[in-house]
Amino acid sequence: MKKYTFTEKKDTRSGFGAGLAELGKTNPNVIALCADLIGSLKMEAFIKECPDRFIQCGIAEANMMSVAAGLTIGGKIPFTGTFANFSTGRVYDQIRQSIAYSEKNVKICASHAGITLGEDGATHQILEDIGLMKMLPGMTVINPCDYNQTKAATIAIADYEGPVYLRFGRPVMPIFTDPDQKFEVGKAWMVNEGKDVTIVATGHLVWEAIKAGEQLEAMGIDAEIINIHTIKPLDSEAILKSVAKTRCIVSCEEHNRLGGLGDSIAQLLIQNDLVPMEYIAIDDVFGESGTPAELMKKFGLDDLHIVEAAKKVIGRKG
Amino acid sequence: MSVSDQEIKQLEEVASQVRRDIVRMVHSATCGHPGGSLGCTDYLVALYFKIMNRKPGFDMDGIGEDLFFLSNGHVSPLFYSILSRSGYFPTSEMPGFRKLGSILQGHPTTHVPGVRMASGSLGQGLSVAIGAALAKKYNNDSSLVFSLHGDGELQEGQNWEAALFAPHHKVDNLIACIDYNGQQIDGPTEKIMSLGNLKAKFEAFNWEVIEEPKGNDMRSVIEVILKAKALTGKGRPVCILLTTQMGFGIDFMMGSHKWHGVAPNDEQLAIALAQLPETLGDY
Known part of the structure; x- marks a missing residue:
């Protein structure tokens, strides 16, 4: 198995903040909006770089989404920032009518996605957001896996015409992807080629899948690991090509099944x-409340559960 | 800007034709929302045929021209007639209203030339108009943004988020008009969900507010919009509380919520059209 190591851990939301700050320097049409969560979304660097292109919306997410939709009329590229829960479920109708149906070039950037939000508990841990957003026609859904990929994705979506949902998280995670990567929307990343089982992972689960792959290798199982960062549009070709070889698959995500x-x-x-x-x-x-690691284990999202799922699905090949 | 009696008469003629278009479209579709459409007709005729600085043709960004956003999307027959009569698309599209395959969907969509935002689910238009007004400021574009909202629509909480936001961010290139007809689907707004003192409410949110009790009188409508324009650029958003009558122009529809969302039958259509001179030629 290809070796992945890391020297540093960072949160994916900081990758977003770094990408946004870069856009502040390079793209004069990018406007950032936030609903009273500047620190959580790591927007300080952007604000420092271009204070006039930051719009504080207060605790009023519905208004923020529709203001963002309006900003596109005149060529601006708004990036909204708040928690995933308040970026989707709370404002679904605003997104549906004013952004998706109206085909507006809004980038909905959502932090604290999934169970690893941790101690704040279920009120804030949205586990339905991928489903909500992928069901909207024309919406692109991206869930990057580490700091570097999140930064690259943030920069890439500014040049990608159309509404995008970019989902990232709160906890620090290993940085294992290339800092100079070029992010291609809708294109799967082959993490490791293998022949016995396909493991497809998104977001924080990619690192868990890599750890699982190493354990499977020790058991003599050769896992193919694919990172699907873009859930919609899905890279069907990459997945079908892989299962044509392995004949079984495990999907891994920090979301409701x-x-x-x-x-x-x-x-x-x-x-x-x-x-x-x-x-x-x-x-x-x-x-529920807990540390990210405790919750990943309790809710069956860690490397050990992936190993078990891989063994089980191989057994079902018959 | 002075407005001659002759010009007022011409605008009233346009309004008569637009009202004919509205009832004919709704009759043909056997459904739709004539009441509010007829009530707001004079305001939109004044905007599109007199007030707004519009560029020929249509591009989504609308840089260098005044923009209009319709928040109460159910008055789509009015919006479509106005857009068609002011040249955004041929009048031959109007018979398709609400029918399969037509660009003229039940509620406005961005697939219609002249429409910059879908509306229908209420309460979003004020925020959208604010966003577009901010884009104009970023683009150093001195033209204005107009929006129209139902009074019942103000029961949607998002309006009050937007009402807080606009003065805070000094969105002073926006004129939001409330169609103050006092009616909503289930009855009078006072009975369904009282709006209280709307002027005091908007003033408390730090808006400039102008009341116009004669919202179906063309000269009064033009004058109130000119007054509103004079208040722009002074650090605060502007709100017009425009008192109108639902169903205005057709005696049996006037002033009642009952024609909010009901189509006239053949006989009612004939009575209605007899009250509205055909001035620009029916579609």
């Missing part, structure tokens, strides 16, 4: 190549 990446893959397989599949996802329950 209903409506997330796994369901998109299952739909693809049903229509094209029906191979055994296992889900690593939250089992249709609300979250």
Whole structure:
């Protein structure tokens, strides 16, 4: 298995902040909006760079989304920033009518996504946001896996015409992707080529999948690991090519098992190549308070659960 | 800007034709929202045919021209007639209103030339107009943004988020008009969800507020918009409380919420059209 190491851990939201600050220097049309969460979204550097292009919206997310939609009329590229919960569920109708249906070039940037938000508990741990957003026609959904990828994705979506949902997180995680990577929307990243099982992972679960891959290797199982950072549009070709070889697949995401990446893959397989599949996802329950690591373990999202799922799905190949 | 009696008469003629278009479209579709459409007709005729500085053709960004946003999207037959009569698309599209395959959907969409934002789900238009007004400021574009809102629509909480936001950010290139007809689907707004003193409310939010009790009188409408324009550029957003009558122009529809969302039958259409001179030629 290809070796992945890290020397530093950072939160993906800081990758967003770094990418946004870069855009502050390079793209005069980028406008940042925030609903009273500048520190949490790591927007300070952007604000320092271009204070006039930052709009504080206060605790009023519905207004922020529609103001962002209006800003596109005149060629601005608004990036909204708040927690994932308040970026999606709370403002779904605003996004649906004024952004998605109206085909507006708004970048909805959502931090503290998933269970690893941690101690704040279920009120803030949205586990339905990928599903909500991928169901909107024309919406692109991206969930990068580490600091570097999040930074690259943030920069890339400024030049990608159309509404985008960019989802990232709160906890520090290993930085293991290339700092100079070019982020291509909709293009899967081959983390490790293998032949026995395909493990497809998004967001924080990519590092867990790499750790699982190393353990599987020690057991003599050669796992192919694919990072799907863009959940919609899905890189169908990469997934189908992989399962044509491995004949089984495990999907891994920090989201409800209903409506997330796994369901998109299952739909693809049903229509094209029906191979055994296992889900690593939250089992249709609300979250709870705890540290990110405790929650990943309790809700079955860590490397050990991926190893078990991989063994199980290989056993189902028959 | 002075307005001659002759010009007022011409604008009233446009309004008569727009009202004919509204009832004919709604009758043909056998559904739609004539009441509010007829009530706001004079305001939109004044905006599009007299007040707004518009560029020929249509581009989404609208840089260098005044923009209009319709928040109460259910008055789509009015909006479509206005857009068509002012040249954004041929009048031959109007028979398609609410029918399969037409660009003229039940509620406005950005697929219609002249429409910059979908509306229908209420309460979003004020925020959108604020965003567009901010974009104009970023672009050093001195033209204005106008918006129209139902009074019942103000029951949606997002309006009050927007009402707080606009003065805070000194959005003073925006004129938001409230169609103050006192009616909503289930009855009078006072009975359904009282709005209280709207003038005092907007003033408390630090808006410039102008009241116009004669919202279906063309000269009064033009004068109040000119007054509102004179208040722009002074650090605060401007709100016009425009008292109108739902169903204005057709005696049996006037002043009642009952025609909010009901289409006239053949007989009612004939009575309605007899009260509205055909001035620009029916579509």
